[in-house]
Amino acid sequence: MDADPTTRHRRRDAAATRAALLHAARSLMARHGVEGTSTRDVAAAAGVNQTLVYRYFGSKEKLFAEAACAGAESPNIVTKTPLAELPRALLDRALDLTQAEESGDLAALVGAANDEHVRAVLRDRIEKSFGALAARLDGPDADLRAELVAAILIGVGLLRHKIGTTATSTADRETLAIYVDRMMATLIRPSP
Amino acid sequence: MDADPTTRHRRRDAAATRAALLHAARSLMARHGVEGTSTRDVAAAAGVNQTLVYRYFGSKEKLFAEAACAGAESPNIVTKTPLAELPRALLDRALDLTQAEESGDLAALVGAANDEHVRAVLRDRIEKSFGALAARLDGPDADLRAELVAAILIGVGLLRHKIGTTATSTADRETLAIYVDRMMATLIRPSP
Amino acid sequence: MDADPTTRHRRRDAAATRAALLHAARSLMARHGVEGTSTRDVAAAAGVNQTLVYRYFGSKEKLFAEAACAGAESPNIVTKTPLAELPRALLDRALDLTQAEESGDLAALVGAANDEHVRAVLRDRIEKSFGALAARLDGPDADLRAELVAAILIGVGLLRHKIGTTATSTADRETLAIYVDRMMATLIRPSP
Amino acid sequence: MDADPTTRHRRRDAAATRAALLHAARSLMARHGVEGTSTRDVAAAAGVNQTLVYRYFGSKEKLFAEAACAGAESPNIVTKTPLAELPRALLDRALDLTQAEESGDLAALVGAANDEHVRAVLRDRIEKSFGALAARLDGPDADLRAELVAAILIGVGLLRHKIGTTATSTADRETLAIYVDRMMATLIRPSP
DNA sequence: CATGAATGAGTATTCATTCAT
DNA sequence: AATGAATGAATACTCATTCAT
Numbered sequence: 116m117d118a119d120p121t122t123r124h125r126r127r128d129a130a131a132t133r134a135a136l137l138h139a140a141r142s143l144m145a146r147h148g149v150e151g152t153s154t155r156d157v158a159a160a161a162g163v164n165q166t167l168v169y170r171y172f173g174s175k176e177k178l179f180a181e182a183a184c185a186g187a188e189s190p191n192i193v194t195k196t197p198l199a200e201l202p203r204a205l206l207d208r209a210l211d212l213t214q215a216e217e218s219g220d221l222a223a224l225v226g227a228a229n230d231e232h233v234r235a236v237l238r239d240r241i242e243k244s245f246g247a248l249a250a251r252l253d254g255p256d257a258d259l260r261a262e263l264v265a266a267i268l269i270g271v272g273l274l275r276h277k278i279g280t281t282a283t284s285t286a287d288r289e290t291l292a293i294y295v296d297r298m299m300a301t302l303i304r305p306s307p
Numbered sequence: 308m309d310a311d312p313t314t315r316h317r318r319r320d321a322a323a324t325r326a327a328l329l330h331a332a333r334s335l336m337a338r339h340g341v342e343g344t345s346t347r348d349v350a351a352a353a354g355v356n357q358t359l360v361y362r363y364f365g366s367k368e369k370l371f372a373e374a375a376c377a378g379a380e381s382p383n384i385v386t387k388t389p390l391a392e393l394p395r396a397l398l399d400r401a402l403d404l405t406q407a408e409e410s411g412d413l414a415a416l417v418g419a420a421n422d423e424h425v426r427a428v429l430r431d432r433i434e435k436s437f438g439a440l441a442a443r444l445d446g447p448d449a450d451l452r453a454e455l456v457a458a459i460l461i462g463v464g465l466l467r468h469k470i471g472t473t474a475t476s477t478a479d480r481e482t483l484a485i486y487v488d489r490m491m492a493t494l495i496r497p498s499p
Numbered sequence: 500m501d502a503d504p505t506t507r508h509r510r511r512d513a514a515a516t517r518a519a520l521l522h523a524a525r526s527l528m529a530r531h532g533v534e535g536t537s538t539r540d541v542a543a544a545a546g547v548n549q550t551l552v553y554r555y556f557g558s559k560e561k562l563f564a565e566a567a568c569a570g571a572e573s574p575n576i577v578t579k580t581p582l583a584e585l586p587r588a589l590l591d592r593a594l595d596l597t598q599a600e601e602s603g604d605l606a607a608l609v610g611a612a613n614d615e616h617v618r619a620v621l622r623d624r625i626e627k628s629f630g631a632l633a634a635r636l637d638g639p640d641a642d643l644r645a646e647l648v649a650a651i652l653i654g655v656g657l658l659r660h661k662i663g664t665t666a667t668s669t670a671d672r673e674t675l676a677i678y679v680d681r682m683m684a685t686l687i688r689p690s691p
Numbered sequence: 692m693d694a695d696p697t698t699r700h701r702r703r704d705a706a707a708t709r710a711a712l713l714h715a716a717r718s719l720m721a722r723h724g725v726e727g728t729s730t731r732d733v734a735a736a737a738g739v740n741q742t743l744v745y746r747y748f749g750s751k752e753k754l755f756a757e758a759a760c761a762g763a764e765s766p767n768i769v770t771k772t773p774l775a776e777l778p779r780a781l782l783d784r785a786l787d788l789t790q791a792e793e794s795g796d797l798a799a800l801v802g803a804a805n806d807e808h809v810r811a812v813l814r815d816r817i818e819k820s821f822g823a824l825a826a827r828l829d830g831p832d833a834d835l836r837a838e839l840v841a842a843i844l845i846g847v848g849l850l851r852h853k854i855g856t857t858a859t860s861t862a863d864r865e866t867l868a869i870y871v872d873r874m875m876a877t878l879i880r881p882s883p
Numbered sequence: 884c885a886t887g888a889a890t891g892a893g894t895a896t897t898c899a900t901t902c903a904t
Numbered sequence: 905a906a907t908g909a910a911t912g913a914a915t916a917c918t919c920a921t922t923c924a925t
Contacts, residue, residue, distance in 0.1 A: 132905090266463045361917065532724055537894065610801070613724030740886055
C-alpha cells in the first residue's frame, strides 16, 4: 500500500498523518506535560514534518486539546458493565498502560492538564463519561459519587504511573483491586 | 515599615526574599505546572528581581524542588489525629486553599509534577507522610492502604481545584466529607 | 535580483545564509574575539535572523570552530611557491586584509583563540599548512622551522592589525618585506 | 603579620588586596581573555569579595587595563643586556611562564587583547620597551626592527603556550634559541 | 574596610509559528 | 500534500555594577 506509483512525497495519507500526530501528542503529553512538549518533539515522534501540526491542527494548543478528547469515544465500560464489576473493569482499564497511551489515560491527562484548553476538554470528557455512570446510580449525590469514582482512578493512576510511590507502584493488581473495589463500593451502592 | 516608598532597592532581607520566591513558586506551579512557569513569572509574583532566583536557589529546577518540599514539616495531622477523625481532618486541609498555597497542597503538587526532580521530592514526601500513617494501621497492606488515602486526596483535590468538574467543585464540604469518610474508612479500618 | 524591497523574509538560500554567517563570524571574531562576539552580533552583521545560527551550526561554538577552519583550503602558497619567493608571498597574503577576512587570517584567528575549540581547530590548521612547508625544507628541525615561519606571520600580523604599534603599522610593505624576508631566510635555507 | 589584634575583618591590607586582584586578573586574562573572564572569577581567584574590584579599580575594564601594564617596569633586559646576548635573554624571559604570569607575559597579553583599552595600554607598553631597544640599534628602520623583535617573541609565545602546535611546544629551549637567535640577529645587526 | 543584597541589561538557546516552494 | 527557510518572542541563566550595612 506504499507502492502506489502516483504518490511521490506522500507515504502516509492525510488521515494517517493526523492520527500519528495525535498519538505522539498523547504519549508525550502524558510523560512531560503540555508545556514540556514542543511541536518539534511531537512531529519527530510521529515521523512527520513539524509544520504539519499547523496544517492539520492550526496550533499547538488545538493539537493537544484534540489529543485530550480523542479516545474518549468508548465509555461503554461505564454504561454497560454491571455495577458490581465496574470497579475492577475501570481499574483494569486505568492500569493498562498500552491502552492508556492509545486512548488517553485519565490520570495521565489530568496530570498534564496545565493548559486551560486541555482542562476544559478534560472537564467535559469526565463529566460526560461519569455523568453516564451517575445516571445508573441510586440515591442522592449521584453526580458527585460518580465523579468520586473518577477521582479514585485519577489518584491511583497518578501515584502508580507518574509519582511512583513504592506501595502503589509495586502492588499487584489483585491486591490493588481489593481496596479499589471497597472504596468504590461505598460510592456505587445506594447510601445505607 | 515595609511601605517606605523612597526605597528603590527592595528591603534587604535575604530570608524574606527567599521565602517570597518559594511562596510564589508554589502558587504558580499549582496553577501552571513547572514547565509552564518561568523564573520571570516567579520573580514578578514575588516582587523581586529575577536574578535572585539564581542567587538563592541556583537554578529553576532547584527552586521548584525546594518549593515542593517546603511545608511538609507538619505531618502532625497524620500522626496525631485519632484515626476516626482523620479523613475529615485531611479533607479539610486539602480543601483549604489558603493553607494549600502556603504549605504546598498535595494535589496541586502532583498536578505540577512533570519535572523529574519535583517528582522525586514529591515521592519522598508522600512516602514519609503516609508511611507515618501506615505505621498506625492494623492489618495487611498497611503501606498500600495509607498511600490510597493519599490517592483519594489527590484525586478529589485535582477534580475540585484543577479540572473543576461540576459536582466535585460545587459540592459543599459537608457532603463531600461524607463520601470521603466512607472511602477512607475502608482503608483505615482493619480489613473485615 | 537580490534587492527586491518587497520581500520581508530574506531570500531563501540556505547556502548563502550559511556563508554569510561564517563570513560575519570570521570578521567579528578577528576584531573582538570569540567571547567578545555574541551570536546576535554575528546574525546582525550577516543580516539574518539570530536563530539561523542554531539551525545551521547548532551552537555558537560550532559556528566559530567552522569559521576558524574555512579558508584553509588554499595552502597552495605554501606548497607551490618557490622557496625563495615564499616569504614575500606569505607576507602579502597576511597583509591583505580583504583576503584575510574572507579566508581567515592567521594572526586574527590566533588573536581570537581564547576558546578551546577554536584553538584546537587552529592548531590542526597550522600544523597541516606548515607541515607541508616542513616537507620542503632541508636540514634538521624542519617542523620547528616551518612553525617559526608561521610565528613570524602571527607576530607581525598582530602588531600591525590588532595592537597597532606605530612602526609596524605604518611601515610600507616593501620595507617590511625586507626584514621579514631576512628573518624567514634563516629558517628556510638549510642551516649553515 | 596576620596576627595584628587590632584588625578584625582585615586579613590583607589594601595594597595586598589590590595586588592579589591584579595578579588574578593577569593570570585569568592570559588563559581566557578579557571577555572570557568575569569579575567574579577574578575576585574568587584572588580570594576577595567581588565588589572590591570596583572599590579599587572602578570597573572591570580599568582592572584589566592596569593588569596589562603592571610588570612592565623591568625593561632592564632590553636596555642593559649586551645586544649579542639579547635574543637569548628575551627568549628565556618569554618562556618562563611563572614570571610571565607574575609580570604579564607579552604573548599572553597580546593574545588576550580583544578589549580596546587593553590594546591601548599594550601598544604603549610595547612601544616604550622596544623603543628603548631601537635606540640601541644602528642603521635604518631601527623602530621597526625593534618591534619585529617583539613580533617574534609574540609569535613564538603564542604558538608555544596558547595554540600549542607540536613542534614549537615540544622543542627544547636550546634548539628554539638557535633559531630565534638567528632570526633576531638579522634585526639587531646593522643591515649589511 | 569589607560584604551581602539587589538590579537591569545581556548571553546562548529554544519555541511556536509563518512563508515560499 | 509536504518541506525547508525564515522569523520574533520567549526561556534559563550570567554579567557588570550599585546600594546599604
